[in-house]
Amino acid sequence: LGAVLESAEDDRTTFTGQISLTTHPWLADHAVAGTVILPGTAHLDLALHAAHHTGHTHIEELTLETPLALPETGSLHLQVTVGATDEHGNRALTIHARPATTDT
Template sequence: MSSAGLARADHPLLGAAVELADTGHLVLTGRLTPHDQPWLADHTIAGATLLPGTAYLDLALHAARLTGLGAVADVVLEAPLALPAQGAVQLQVTVEAPDGSGARALSVHSRPDAGDGVPDDDGAPWTRHATGTLTPTPTPTPTPAPAPEAASAAWPPAHATPVDLTDLYPRLTAHGYAYGPAFQG
């Protein structure tokens, strides 16, 4: 990889990283397939295997670490990333150069992959799935003071009714949300 001018990305979903000379952008690349990452097939919504939302945050956190930044200010999901039953998708995470405050914009894109890193023959365009902002330090969030009665309240509250969750995953599946073992807690 280094002979091609690429660095290892050191992330389970990303294989390589390169900083662009003329812009200072960082580009992280990977290839997603349920064959290589079988746990991805455990996240199916309405019959489609989708990259979970938390994966975007994990990609952003990794990009923040690689660029020496301390926090992810936000991640906005724009389009689901559906994984094919057969084949793969190319994944690209781009981090722009820092702005005046040191923050860097982030984007996550994908497109179908025919194999060996070659795009599908139909010339499929890149789809942007998420955008975000990486910042040098976490944005402080004011913590509201607890209400006096909440601080001493017993848990569960006296009038609470237990909810039986033993059949939660079959009920979710019946509504189109299939969570396999990797997503059951």
Template structure:
């Protein structure tokens, strides 16, 4: 109730004792008796224990160890940190619902490291689809997955990817570059280094002069820049005005 009042998500765990506290000592004898026949073996895969926070010989995982596992504090951060320091960079939470993945990710970030952290199943999701999706998360992030084992006993139809999965074909018309024969387009040649064509207007006898300017066709334009931006010089505008005047018979 106090947690909920403080805005903390809380729910009652259906057990009659508090794990990892002094209350576990009340069931110590019962627990040791129930696990007395446990016969641990040495494992081929190293085990990082959350009881010790370090690699532990699995042949010592007897009844006393499992009592300590329930009684002592969980050294989860120490265990994950040790795994990171040992070079491990992939963490998979094998559970019915991800509970520890966020904690592992937080520890990885606190250690300023990079690692892959994924779960396996999720509550209220199709187990098969979720498991395969989790395996795919590992696969696309560079982890080797034995897909033949994942799909063993399943009806699977493999589909080959296209030879070029991301090949694109452009259909936009490419604009031409460079000067063409403006006379063939019904225009007149301007005969000026800054202008490409001229056309007389039938309405009032005016003239339209056109041209294309760029640093590719006129490299000297790059010599006139202000604040890193190429600008057409003012003298160029004067030259164009004079040329327009000459075109319509306005002498200077």
């Protein structure tokens, strides 16, 4: 995650980056039925990076709703968004990805 955007509207923070089998070849070792997916520990690492940057020390719960499949060629743009603080001091976190239009 190379860039950070702090919302002017609220205390939401978005981190962006790119991932591919070229930039992270070790991911090829995590294939399920021939499809490379981002391991759960990588999701946790992304969440912890965002948490630490926003002043939090731990992740209370992490639910993976859909496996993140990596393309054989090309890359994915990642967005990790830490939502605004709720009344309990917690912040929701989401991870989204889409195919990159150009590869770097």
